[in-house]
Amino acid sequence: MLEAASSTEVASNKQRADTVDLNENDLQIDISDALSEKEKVKFTVHTKTKLPAFQESEFNVSRQHEEFIWLHDRFNENEEYAGLIIPPVPPRPDFDASRAKLQKLSDSESVLTKEEYDKMKQELEAEYLAMFKKTVSMHEVFLQRLAAHPILRSDNNFRVFLEYKEDLSVRGKNVKEQIGGFFKTLTKTADEVLLANQKENDEFFERQKQFLLTYNTKIKDATNGADKSTRAHKTVADTYIKLSSGFNTLATSDKTDLSRYLLLMADFFEKARKLESRVQSDTDLKLSDTLRYYMRDSKAALDLMYRRSRCLADFETANKNLDRARAK
Template sequence: MSDKDRVLFKIHTKTTLPDFKQNECTVQRMHEEFVWLHDHLVENDTYAGLIVPPVPLKPDFDASRAKLQRLGENEGNLPKEDLQKMKAELEAEYLATFKKTVAMHEVFLQRLASHPTFKHDHGFRVFLEFEEELNVRNKTRKEKAVDFLKSVSKSADETIWLNNQRDNDVFFREEKCSLSGYHSAVKDATVAADLASKCRKTIANTLLQTELALSNLIPKECNITPETDLTTLLTNFFESFQKILVRLSSDEDLKLSDTYDIMRLIQELHSALLYRRCRALADYEAANRNLDKARARMKDVQAAEDAQAAANERFKSISESAKLELEDFKVRRIKYFHKNLVDLAELEVKHAKSQIELIKSSLVRLKSIPMPDIKSPTTRQPAVRSNSNISVTNNNGNNNSSVHSISPTDSITNALG
């Protein structure tokens, strides 16, 4: 829902968990509050061995609003029918963006609610129950710059540790090997799906322009002719076909492109989880070395033993949680792909049936339009030169004239001799 310049999400929760004060509650949240919830879970070291679902993307309605504003500025230069059709096109684009935004935020909350650990988090419960605004502030430029530098440093460090650290656990060694190939495949599939969706939108836009051009050929006066009927038929066909393509493109974007994109983000989270485990293993190995040095010096042995025990406990905890998370996600990943691909196939079958019905009805209408009889042009007969009567006046100026019948043969004979 839209509130002036803000986009608010209305969240209705039903639960039987004893931690909640009520079984049902409804709150309104901004996108920034979703980001706060995500950061709250990521920054909690207790969840270092868990995969926090990726934060949903920020709603981007500015592009549709800018197009609508430009269309309003050119309102006086466009025919009324063309203006209404272009407005309807922008509204369809706005609706597709709205559906995509709602779906991504809903998936984020559903993943947290279905997780055995995250659903008991205090911050998550506050997010769902607290009726007032959370008063979450946006990060400053300085904080964003610091986060960016940390992410760059982490990416480089992550690559080094994942590729060079020796791991005795067979499960995690195999995960490291499969992660790179799977991530590359998902990334390529995401690019291909986005390109296919973009091409379909381009075709839909071309059909819209074709339909507008044909509609301008229809005379305003009620002059029913075969040409007018044919133009009207083609205009209606392209208009209906364009709407089907827009809906199909929107469904493919939501069910296919977004599915790949979410999988790509989750694979990055998998990489981050393996990196945290590698760091915990490195800390445990460093604690062992420090303990050996302390025992050799016979100094601060107890502190070194405590640090080694804490590092060992943290490494084991992260390893156990990470293994369960990765195994569980393999099952959920298949279910997620299965559900969205089945939904996409059903939608494509539905749109294909609509296209077939549209083509059939258009053909029936086309056959019913009376075509004018087309007469073949008359064949021009070759000119035949006939005998000519030539009037010749005598040289003496008498009015009396003698008329001779002269044939072409005679003229040639006389000329020759």
């Protein structure tokens, strides 16, 4: 009886052991701060870990976008990870457009009313802040996805990126390297077109490849459509600013009973402007960014399929060369 109870307890313990959550938070990464300095953005990467590979349990390092690219390139170039989907690198911070808009607004200050200028400046500053927060979030998600990966998290370059206190001495590409990268991209694109017609022996991978190609094309079209919608909402909001300001100006210059209705119209367009700006912001942050996230992810999966096709093509070529060598 005791043996039966004991075996039941062991079985129960074994069942509990089988359901233990092994995904412990033993490597937590967040970007605690970010500082924009002219053309560069410095991210403060904060890490908490229980892993013995690290010298400390909690530490901070300062990293620039080029160092994120360096880390992503190290993963892409490592043949040991050729069969893995590498999380896509976050896009380069682009604050030039917002700065150009602010500069253009400053240049046209003389032809705008003070109310128009203040509202447009407020809109652009809010847009700049939202873009800054979005940039920080995308860089943070990139690191968190690497930390959550059972294999990539153990990479030595990843540990150096997180732990090394000094700069990684990663510089931006010069003109020669940029041209070389451009031709490399063209070569890869041409190679992808050639390999697209390659016969896939495994039906599973053929189905996956065709699905990814269709999915990536559709989601890219959806992303472009969402971006157009966002720009249209922004244009409408800017138009409402001018209408509201125009009615306000008319109301102050008109001393008749009509001025009250003009003020009501100005207030209506101001409320409509706030609503339109909210719709534009929500569409950008909740729809466009989500679509863009899946678009980059599907492209990373397509890159994996490309590496597989490239390996298969090289394998077939090597076999043909071997057969020719044997025939001699």
